[in-house]
Amino acid sequence: MVADPTDLTSAVDGDSECGSMRVTNSELRYIGSDHWSAILENIADLKDHFNQGERRVTDSIVDYSDSELASGLPPNDHALLLYGCGRASRSEILDALPPRSTVDRYISRYLNQLELVASSVVHGPSFYETFWTNPSEAPIVWIGFLFSMISLAILASRPSDFMHGHGAEQQSIQIDLYREKIVQCLTTGEYTNSGPFVLETLINYIYVEFGIRKDANKDVWFLLALEVNLAMQMGYHRDPQHFPDISPLQGEMRRRIWATVLMSDILISSQMGMPRITKEWQCDTDEPRNLNETDLSETTTSLPQARPETEHTTTLGIIARRRMLAALGKISDITDAAIPIPEKHALKPVWEQFKFSVSSKKRPIQVAGFIRSAGG
Template sequence: MPPGPELAAFTTVFRAADAHRVKRNRQPVSCTACQRRKTKCDRQKPCGACEKRSESAACRFGPPTGPAGRLEVQARLARLEEMVKDLATSGSKNPDVSGNLVKPGFGETLGPETLGDGTEADYHGATSWSALVESIRDIQNVLEAEEDMPPPPDEPADVALPDIFLGDMAPLTMKEVIGSLPSRPDADKLVTTYFNAKFLAVPFVHVHHFRRRYEAFWENPEATSFLWLSIMFSILSIGAMIAKVKGLVGPLLLSVAEPKFYMVRSAQCLITGQYLKAKAFSVEALMMFAHSRNVQKEDSDPTIWAFYGLTVRLAQRRGYHLDAVNVSTNITPFEAEMRRRTWFMIQSSDLLFSFQLGMPPMIYQEVCNADHPRNLIDDDFDEGTEVPPSRPPD
């Protein structure tokens, strides 16, 4: 049966809240005044917006209390309590001359001239005026108790979330990068040691291209991409591992740290360079990091398969699985050949680790049209030159 006209405005007052509604539980970083006005807050104490309005004293930071600030909520509750008291003492009905129920507007106080003769109820149930007044007082007591609690510590505005894949590693600054490197002569020896390792050097890092960027880094570190720095630290890590096995660390390489130290720096450079956004060098940097972890493990590490799996997705986002002509006309022949080398290594790693773990591979050949890399060494081609045909198989 539908409610009468006098109850239509109150049919949703006591309706239960939606149990499936997702509530926001994130701590605010703006002051309560800026939250209420929905204006930008610079998070100073007091903030610039409150200072411009000459309301520095009202600039407060705290947990969310709803659409309005805590002080405004308490003020509204106080006004609501007074209204409920007036209604409780004067009666709940106020007929006009025509016999209809006249409801006061929000914020209006019923004066003696507008009140009719009401009857007081002897029984006070759960929804009576006195019960409503007690409920309002309970809410006010809760708000006052929360005010006495110490405020939560302020969180920095630009806190980077931990990387769910590489772990909770702090981003690097360029000063920390430079401080982590060995001396220039020792770094040169580690790089040379890596590229001379026939079965450890990967083909998707071109030796001449890397050395040019390596020299540019030492001349102007600030202009270097963090993702390329991740590649460099992975190379230093493998070079340090080879030098450690040969007993060169210490007698000949005095400033070289442990291989794991450079590996951690490589991961931090990945996070600082935001590798998950599939930027330039992101695929090669993550592949190089996975390769450095793989070659330095005595036993097979099944987690490395996840690194190669993520590399597959990043490479697909950058179109490495497609022929360069189908991706962009701005890709040079050198870049196209290096993309083919990278994708070939990704396919090989995906098949190898999937077979090792008894899992299906992630790459489906039906959606790939990238050609195989040519049988060339790094001395056969470089930036600004044409890529020659493949060498004979022998």
């Protein structure tokens, strides 16, 4: 019997110390040896159970309904920015905005309940009010940024926050609508040109796509690659001190945004069992300073000294989490290395970073607002 040349599953599928390769007629995927699924493969008591679950997941992924395929639109569990959605005019996008009172409530929730997310991409006192003066003149990507904040605020809402007793259903419908508007704004604004608010909008959009799933998946990881490459194209990996025309406020926001990019890279890449995208030797951006929003303004001419790390600020959560994930990143670099790193070279920087990060435990980052923000 001649083997079917289209049946690749048995020809390449296999495991090794380097990881595993999963091959089907519709997918070829490498899984690193430190990925949770690869670790489970080595636990004999769970192996059969895991394999059965994996087959069920694979079957559910490829079994799209006829109506979904006929529509030409991506299934709901796919990232819209990767698979596309219908285009919309500027007026259609603006018409999708809720009334101002509702938007105000959502933005307040975003800035206050999602402080860790919000403070990394937006300086609250400098934001928002000018939009309502003349919304028709606002840049289309800025409107996408606004939709991204609304979407995250809705994700942070409880079903009881919605009317008529159908909270979960209303929440899902609104998130689907607004994430579509985010994508329409990004594509209309030609986001690959890296204009103002593009990276902030993309970061929030990836939070949305991550938040509607139980865990990171390949779509989120591909979006992460977009985020990292856009950030580097815009120079976020180089510290603002190299560029004297960048104001103190802009420079500090760039440090916060780059910290967010680094953390997302380490976290999502680790969950996917893949090496992180950013490389330390390519970047020199300092960590953000421990400052409150009121310490900075558009008229600030010099960057204030950092507050003591015994004092809780809107930035302390970003600083602490960046340090902890930097330690995880160094560990991942070792486990992901194709060529083994000698122990004497590998362990010292990891240990130094670990000691540096755990020192934050003495600092007041356990406040309720930070815990809510860290949990999304």
